[in-house]
Amino acid sequence: MNTDNIRNTHYKSICVKDPSIENNHGHIPPIYATSTFTYEDLDAAFAFFRGENKIPIYTRFGNPSVGFVAQKIADLEACDVDEVKEAKGLLFASGMAAISSALLSQLKSGDAVLCQAVTYGASSDLIHNSFKALGVESVDSDFKDMEKVKRIIQANPTIRVVYLETPANPTLSCVNIKAVADLAKQYDIKVIVDNTFATSYAQQPFRFGADIIVYSSTKFMNGHGTGLSGAVVVKNEEDFQKAYKIQKNFGGILSPFEAYLLNIGIKTLPLRMVQHQQNAQQLAEFLSFHPKIKKVNFLGLDSHPDQELAENQMFGPTGMMSFELEGGLDAGIKFQKNIKFCTRTASLGTTDTLVTHPASTSHSVVPRDKRLAIGITDGMIRSSVGIEYIEDIIADFAQALDAV
Numbered sequence: 001m002n003t004d005n006i007r008n009t010h011y012k013s014i015c016v017k018d019p020s021i022e023n024n025h026g027h028i029p030p031i032y033a034t035s036t037f038t039y040e041d042l043d044a045a046f047a048f049f050r051g052e053n054k055i056p057i058y059t060r061f062g063n064p065s066v067g068f069v070a071q072k073i074a075d076l077e078a079c080d081v082d083e084v085k086e087a088k089g090l091l092f093a094s095g096m097a098a099i100s101s102a103l104l105s106q107l108k109s110g111d112a113v114l115c116q117a118v119t120y121g122a123s124s125d126l127i128h129n130s131f132k133a134l135g136v137e138s139v140d141s142d143f144k145d146m147e148k149v150k151r152i153i154q155a156n157p158t159i160r161v162v163y164l165e166t167p168a169n170p171t172l173s174c175v176n177i178k179a180v181a182d183l184a185k186q187y188d189i190k191v192i193v194d195n196t197f198a199t200s201y202a203q204q205p206f207r208f209g210a211d212i213i214v215y216s217s218t219k220f221m222n223g224h225g226t227g228l229s230g231a232v233v234v235k236n237e238e239d240f241q242k243a244y245k246i247q248k249n250f251g252g253i254l255s256p257f258e259a260y261l262l263n264i265g266i267k268t269l270p271l272r273m274v275q276h277q278q279n280a281q282q283l284a285e286f287l288s289f290h291p292k293i294k295k296v297n298f299l300g301l302d303s304h305p306d307q308e309l310a311e312n313q314m315f316g317p318t319g320m321m322s323f324e325l326e327g328g329l330d331a332g333i334k335f336q337k338n339i340k341f342c343t344r345t346a347s348l349g350t351t352d353t354l355v356t357h358p359a360s361t362s363h364s365v366v367p368r369d370k371r372l373a374i375g376i377t378d379g380m381i382r383s384s385v386g387i388e389y390i391e392d393i394i395a396d397f398a399q400a401l402d403a404v
């Protein structure tokens with residue numbers, strides 16, 4: 001995959017430019033640190049509550065510091081995508097708040113979700129356990145055999161949503177979004193895609209027919225690890241109103257301060273993504289030739305089973321990878337203990353290179369037998385490759401491997 005391929009379009013300008021909100025001409029839009037907005041025009045305020053206008057009233061209903069960032073994320077998802085006329089976004093307190101709200105906006109008791117087998121641990125727990133308690137059943141699939149997916153849908157007429165996370169955390173397995181969306185449309189099923197790993201820089205699910213995009217914008221979008229946030233992006237007014245109602249009534253809004261930090265991060269997203277991808281490519285190539293490494297999951301390597309699919313639906317392999325050491329869990333723990341320059345932490349998408357152990361962190365809630373069945377072994381290490389000098393990253397991995 002070509003990691004030098006820089007997305008040289010209007011996309012970069014959307015990342016950088018901010019609107020002048022509420023006729024305030026601050027170069028950077030201000031943080032409206034307020035719970036309420038005064039009723040300058042009482043009739044307009046009454047009209048708001050009748051649903052006749054969209055003026056700022058109360059921060060849970062919308063805050064100008066948050067709204068324009070949500071719209072920026074939506075514009076990035078729709079940039080150069082001819083099929084989408086008007087994308088709209090909402091920001092939430094975390095990725096999980098966004099994912100649960102998107103699902104709540106489309107599901108009711110008695111419905112079912114067809115879910116990608118490999119997803120972030122909490123998303124899997126949410127769908128299989130929290131939603132089950134609300135009367136929503138779930139079925140798993142790896143989406144590799146579309147005839148099988150069709151049979152699952154035909155056998156389960158209550159399926160109303162297909163939930164995909166592509167590339168998936170932490171195996172980087174990918175799903176053909178177009179194939180799934182084309183099938184789902186025939187059965188009036190909504191397709192929701194978690195785009196956290198790729199971001200709209202590397203993949204635009206609307207291009208392939210997805211209905212709703214969700215994010216942990218805590219990760220690459222914010223890019224600096226300064227706070228949590230989540231996004232829901234939709235492509236029609238009906239889905240927007242459904243998600244907005246859930247946000248208003250369940251209340252999982254993003255604070256104006258976190259929105260400010262997120263917006264600052266997004267300005268450099270294209271530059272960071274290029275560097276993440278280039279560094280990850282070099283690190284993956286180093287690891288794939290190392291005698292103590294059994295397997296590297298990275299979409300820029302020909303050895304990844306979904307490399308070709310990623311090449312077709314993505315714009316670069318992202319900065320994420322996972323790998324397995326010869327020697328399993330013990331070797332994995334030793335490797336992590338020996339890491340010195342890079343950072344041991346559970347998150348991803350920040351400017352520094354992060355190393356984590358999915359089995360005991362991000363996927364600890366997934367039952368061990370299921371975890372092993374979907375390829376998340378006890379010894380697997382996940383790395384979010386940062387934008388530091390690549391030789392420093394490789395030297396740290398090399399010395400940590402020497403000590404294993």
Ligand SMILES: Cc1ncc(COP(=O)(O)O)c(C=O)c1O
Pocket residue numbers: 094095096097120122123165169194196197215216217218228229230347362
């Ligand atoms: C792919 C993916 N989706 C969603 C989430 C949840 O995001 P948050 O921690 O912002 O709630 C994560 C967190 O790691 C993730 O990796």
